[in-house]
Each structure stands twice: as structure tokens, then as C-alpha cells.
Amino acid sequence: MPAMRWNGWGDPDRATRLPDSVVGLLRELLGVRPDPVPSVPLAEVAPPPPAPAVRALTEIVGPGGVLTDDETRIRHTRGKSTPDLLRLRAGDASAAPDAVVLPAGHEEVLAVLDRCSRERVAVVPFGGGTSVVGGLTAAGDGFAGVVALDLRRLDRITALDAVARTATLQAGLRAPRAEALLAEHGFTLGHYPQSYEWATIGGFAATRSSGQASAGYGRFDEMVAALTVATPRGTLTLGRAPKSAAGPDLRELVLGSEGAFGVITDVTARIRPLPETRRYEGWRFPTFAEGTAAVRALAQDGPLPTVLRLSDETETMIGLARPGEIGAASGDGCLAVCGYEGRREDVAARRAGTHAVLTACGGEPLGDAPGESWAAGRFSAPYLRDALLDAGAFAETLETAAFWSAVPRLADAVRLTLSRELPSSLVMCHISHVYRDGASLYFTVVTAQGDDPVGRWRRAKAAVSDAIIGAGGTITHHHGVGTDHRDRLADEIGPLGVEILRAVKDRLDPAGVLNPGVLIPPAAG
């Protein structure tokens, strides 16, 4: 696969343009200006000169393991949020790391962390670089330098246990490669987040990623049976059994730690037999409330499809559930996509059971076409975002989750706040992860870039975060904390919860070099 677009998403050859009709609508409806500012070319972007402190790391990883050329540094600058992209498109590479370091294995990661702790060099663990919450934007102030610790050389499956159905995957393995290697043995992870084509195993674990097939395969954190973590204080090896009563489950402390406690170097994941068959289909519900009741019925009483999504009226109308057909009218009501993967008889049974529930809840079957269309475009939305940026629009997403009883007011609160903060915007919502006790809500906003889009979004996002906390939602269901949600973490887990995270960080990373400023809000004073 070629390198990711430095100032956008994905394979440059798959970059797309909006149809003129859509561009016209954007101008008419959202006030998008007809003269979008194009991106600065890569050759004109100049990160600041690298700090000399990083060169000593060649003693650990060899001269080829420390890259300080501009292009490599720019490609490891920030993540893939819309503000990240807008800054890069404007030529701002001030957040570039001083070097990109490529350790070859766990021991080299340990040695790098030890050296960086002694030299006060900040370390940003880097997998696929797909963070959309500022998870790669460490605060380098007060450090002798900042390195991106790119785990791409840790890209193997080191063990596969077909009896226990577990596989030990190195952290730098990208998801498609992991699936290809597992498929050779007849297994799959079944983890398909939007970032699937680029993201890594270590990143999935560090950020509590959740994939489009979470109803069937679970969240990534639920797939983790064991993990190995390199910290400045040594190695953590966690997970001796599927479940244990030997105290708190420290796996759950590493999951979601976003590189602030250590660097996950491998994950032993629960794997499943490759599905014999896959089938995706569409259903229509008259309203989001009726659709929500239907997916809740499936989540609580079963059967559960493998993929279960419900778009609200606006998202259905726009057709965002099928990015390949954006702009094509999709009809009234709310589109639900149900996917079934597994053994043939199991798929047949779950599909029949699901049909009965959805029909009883007022759903109308739309056949396979909408499901296949969704599946074909399931990883395409970020390409669409680039096209929107090229056309002068601003598109961004945010997400939350709540217990079922809070879901309707949470959805309303976020929609209202976004519409108020960003007049002349399109706000779309879907449910894409369900649990017995609640569900996620995923919002997409499209508006005009206008002046200072980053500042406008920051203000809107702050207001939405207040609304989410006020309506009883979590500040993030699967994007993670990064720097964007860091200052809301106390709303989520309380000041004492934040103190717990600080205590753990102080113990594992006493020099504070690991992803500084990410996840854990700085102590007051």
C-alpha cells in the first residue's frame, strides 16, 4: 500500500471529487464559498529544524532507525482530525516530531524509553497515525525533543493458538495485514473501524477502538486476552487467563491509556473462525425513535446481527450511510443496515430472528442493495471528507454513548447544540454500536469552512462536550481522549479518577516523557 496522503486520508490514488451537483448544493445550502483555498504542496512545508537530542537514539535502533528528513517528519505530524488536516493543508508543520524512531522489537522500545527518560525526550507512540482526537499531538514544551515512535517494524504474528483461539499480534501490524495473516490459518479478528485500512493493532488497544461489526465481534478491548507493554520502568505482561479474580484487571488500565503509561508492543487477541458467509441488508423505519426501539430490542433480547446501524432522518436523506452514492436520494425515514457473518445456518437463524423483531418494531425490509452499498463504501467516508475540504466545506465527526434511557435526550442535545453553534450546517447522526444497556451516537457535521474553521469548530466542540456531559453521555465512545477531550476527563471520571491516572503515570513514567499532554489533564498549579 502506498503511504497515506500527508494532508488527507488514505491512498492518494483513491482521492475523489464531489459531483458538481453536490458542490452546487453545498454553496446554496451551506454557504460554502466558490473559491476554496487549495492545500499548500508538500514541498513547501518546512517543519522546524530537529532538536539534536534525538540523534543519540541511533545507538539503540541503528542509523536507519532514526529518520529526520522533512517528509517523514511531516507524515508523522498530528493525526487525521479535520483541524489536523486544515493545519497541514495550510502548511503548518510546527507540531512535527524532531525525529521518527523505528524500533525493531520490544527490547528496543524499552531501551528507547529508558534513554528518552534520561534525556527528557518526549515519546509519541505512532501506529497508523489515524487519531482524530489529537492523540499524536504531544506537548513538547520543556523537553529536549519529541520523537514519534513508529511501530511499523513490529508487524508479525508471533503466536497463534488454534485451540484457545488466540493470536499474539505485534503492535505495529496494520489491520488488513493482520487479517490476511490470520486468514491463512482460517481466523479473523472481525475488527473493522472506519480507520481499518491504516490503523494498527497497538493503536486499537491503546484507544479502545470499536469497529463497524462490534455487535457481532465486540469492541477491540473485548478482544484483548493479554498484552505486553514497554514502560520506562520495565515490562508489564498482563493476562494469564480469560478472566481472573486476582485483583483489578490491569489489562483494562492499559486499554485506553493512549501511550501515556507505556507502549503496547503486542496484543494477544481473541480470534474467530473466518465467517462462511456474509450478508448485509437494509431496513427502513419511519422515525429515528422507532428505529432506536428496534435496535434496542435486538440488543436486549436478541438475536444480534453482526453489523447493526441506524441512520437518522437527515443522514438517510443525504445518503451518508453509503458514501459512494452521496447525493443520490435515499428516501424517507431512517435507514438501518443489518449485517450477518458466520456459519451459514447461524446466519440464517439470526437473520430470520432479526427480521421478526424488526418487522414487529415497524421496520420495512429494503433488501440487500442498501446493505451491499453500505458494505462497499464502509471505509470511504474519510475520502469524502477530503473532497469536501477541497470544495471549501468543513466536515467533522464526534461521538458519544449513553444508557438507553438517556439516548433520545442525548441525541437531541447534541443536534441542537451543533445547529446553534454552527448555523447553516448539516447535522447527521447514527447509532452504530449497541449494548444491552445502551448505545453509541455518532454525529457528522458539514458546514462551510468560512474564516477560521479551526477556531469555530473548537468553540462548537466545547459547547457539544458540555451538552454531552449534561445529557449523561460519555465524552467519547471510541475515538479516544487525546488532547481534544483531555480537559473533559474530569467530567467523565471525576477529579479523583484523574488523580488515579496521574498516580499510575507517575509510577510507570516518572520522567513524564510518554505522550505528554495526551489523555491526562495537567495538575493544577
Added chain:
Amino acid sequence: MPAMRWNGWGDPDRATRLPDSVVGLLRELLGVRPDPVPSVPLAEVAPPPPAPAVRALTEIVGPGGVLTDDETRIRHTRGKSTPDLLRLRAGDASAAPDAVVLPAGHEEVLAVLDRCSRERVAVVPFGGGTSVVGGLTAAGDGFAGVVALDLRRLDRITALDAVARTATLQAGLRAPRAEALLAEHGFTLGHYPQSYEWATIGGFAATRSSGQASAGYGRFDEMVAALTVATPRGTLTLGRAPKSAAGPDLRELVLGSEGAFGVITDVTARIRPLPETRRYEGWRFPTFAEGTAAVRALAQDGPLPTVLRLSDETETMIGLARPGEIGAASGDGCLAVCGYEGRREDVAARRAGTHAVLTACGGEPLGDAPGESWAAGRFSAPYLRDALLDAGAFAETLETAAFWSAVPRLADAVRLTLSRELPSSLVMCHISHVYRDGASLYFTVVTAQGDDPVGRWRRAKAAVSDAIIGAGGTITHHHGVGTDHRDRLADEIGPLGVEILRAVKDRLDPAGVLNPGVLIPPAAG
């Protein structure tokens, strides 16, 4: 319900005696002596005089909230492991708390912890008092006193959300009462550990309890959506959504913390509709290996019964799976018990699917009788243990879990070690909790008390713990750490893992008054 037997298990009126034939077998086979030492009577047990420091707590909980009479203190001495009972039967109440404190709510718990931190009084959170791993045996040395913080006054359901299917249960609620209150609204937890009749919601959470119906309802930790914890540093409120990516899941740090970080005062649990129907039945497998393959097939590819247990050949022969019929011959091979609870059509479908899998794996159906017999006696084993102690035998249990590929060698290693360390003993094993990637193993040992049974057991247990660690198992699957497994915790999570727990404890409980000596091994030096 009357008070639990002070020196044994459960309702004194349900105490039982072994049939003479069984007593004869114990003498013949295991060398149990014919002159068992009876228990000292309660009136002759004298705990040391209570430390005066504890009286000041009446300022917080009122005079009726601080109990210092001998009987109450004795009833809060140690837990219910066999060594605990043998010490109490011998009249040893040296580990009695100085007082039993009865807070009326969360705020009083906070105030007690604050006061005890300032006065250096150790606090042992006390629910049902059913720990079998020394979880109630705090190290009082260096403290001005030790109080048992009995949560019995926190015994209400404070919220029930029928839409999200969650209920907020106070920590001191006993399981049967919780079930009765939930049943009024048509719901159940479905958590039925052996300790069910006495144990509390808070204890389930603090120790990561797992019940007999875990295949269907999950472990208790999986039922916890949110919790409130009183710590010496204030209140922790965790769980804003079913799942979140807002950093590490701190719920999982409180679950299993065994009172060392704080006192859980309520749990918001995931609840389920009361099952329409329940059905239990027996199956026979020629060998434990074949039975293990069968339960693994169900765990990995489904369908899963609600209850799934497999006794090994010895346990099947002895009939321990049905304590009410101990001594009645149960035939050859290995008995499996499968239970199905839920809606009628769901039970029928899962039962049919299970039958197909078990038959394909070489199982022979035994009909409902063995299942009903198991269900009738499901909480009786601890009564049987008392009868064995009365007869001069020693009976104790231990448990572990591992990934499936390690299960056979783990079972062999434990059996071999127990047989070597305790010659002339009966060693029985069953699988009672299954996961996609592994299973628990539960062992029961019966031998003669002989001289120094506590010392002999301590040595045997140490050897078994070595064997468990060596064979890749977890040191405990659902009994917890307490003091008994504390010094093996570094084998489980590594010295750095132990340091993490110390860091959290230091932050939340700076005076170190919470359950000192439990869970976390003391720092060297």
C-alpha cells in the same frame, strides 16, 4: 434469615450430618480419626479487649452503630475458608475486629474513612463475611485499632431503569434480597455463586465474583455498569455509559480491589428479565478430556446453556456435583450439568442446539434428574464441609482458570501436586465457568484433619500455587486474592503490576487504613 453459624456455614438449622456409611469410608479410605475434636462453644470464645480508639466512631454512626460485644466481634472474625473455620472452632478469635461499625449510607462511610485515616484505625469492609481467601483478615499491627465496616444498613435498590435494564443496588444488599426486590419489577441479576445465600452486592463487585450461571448471565464484573466508591480521599463515581473510550476503564480497577482502595457503596448492575422457564439436565461423557472438548465447543461456537458444568471422573464417582446425595453411586465417566433459563422459545432453541453439540462430542443424555438434583443442592456444598469437619475430615476448595490449550496440563498439575502434598486425599475437579478462550478449574480436596491441618494445608496450597503459576493458570478465577493469594500477585501481574496497585492505593488511601495486608503485598524493605 437467622445469623450465619459463627464457626461454620449458613443457617444453623440447615446443618447436616454425614451418613454413617460415609463416615466409615472417610476412616477407611482417608484415615480420618474416629475421635474428632468438637468445636469450642461460642460462649467460651474470648476475643481480646477492644481498642479504645474505635469508640469515637459513634460520633459519626451513633451509639447503635458501633458494636463491641464479644459475639458480634466473633461473628466478624475472619471469613469462611476451612482454616478460618478450624481456627474459630479451636476458639481462636485473636483476629476479631475491635468493633463492628454500621454506617447508614455513603456519606457516613466517607466520614468513617476520613476519621479512621486521621486516627490510624484500620477498616475492613464487611459484606456477607463469606471470603474464603482471608479477605477479611486485615493486618492490624501498627494501627490504633481495627473495625469491621459492616454494610448491612445499605440494603436498598435506589434506582431501577427498565429501559436501559439497569438497577442501582446498595452494597450491603444480600443477593437473595436483591433478587426478591428485582423480581417485583420482573428482573433478575442471575448471579448465583456458592455464597449466594449470604453474600452481598458490594462483595461480589469487590472480589470479581462469578456465579454458577455465568455462561448465561456473565460474571458479576460483567454486570457492573457503574459504581460509587467511598475512599479516604473522597468519592469516585464511575460509569457514564455501557462502554467508553474515555481512557482506561476505572470500573475495572475498582472491581477486584477487595476494599483496599475504597468501599463500594453502590453498584449499578445490568439486569435481565426474569426467565420464563428454567430447565436443568445431565449428560455423561466417557472422559474428562472428551467432556472438556464438548464444553469448549459450546463456549466457542455455541449455543451456550445458562449453566454449564463438567465434573471429572472422581467428582462424578463421589457425587459431589449433587451434595444432597453424597455417597450415592453416580456411575462412570464424567457428569455434565446443563441449565437453560430464559424465554421458552429461546430455551428450546438453545437446548436443541446444545444437545446436537454434546451428542456429536460423544455425550450421553441422562435426562432431567441429575440436573434437578444439582439445582436442588447448588448451595449445599458448604454445609457438607461443616459436616466433614465435624467428622474429623478436612475439606477445602481452590480454583484457577487458563486458556483452553493450557487447561489439561493445568488440571493434571494441580491434581498431581495435591495428591503428592496430601497423601490419602480425595481430589475432585470441575469446570464451571467457560469462555471462548478458556475455562475455570475448581478443585475440592478431602483428607483427614490429622495434626496441624491448617499448617499442612498452607504447605499444600503453596505447592499448588507454584503448580498453577507454572502451568500457566491464574492464581484465582473467582475466589479473590485476600491474604491467601496476596504473595502470589507478583506472579500474576508482575512486580510492576503490583507497583501500579500500590500507586493507586497510596493516592486513594494515603494513611493505608483500608484492609491493610489484603490484596497488595507489602513493599520489600
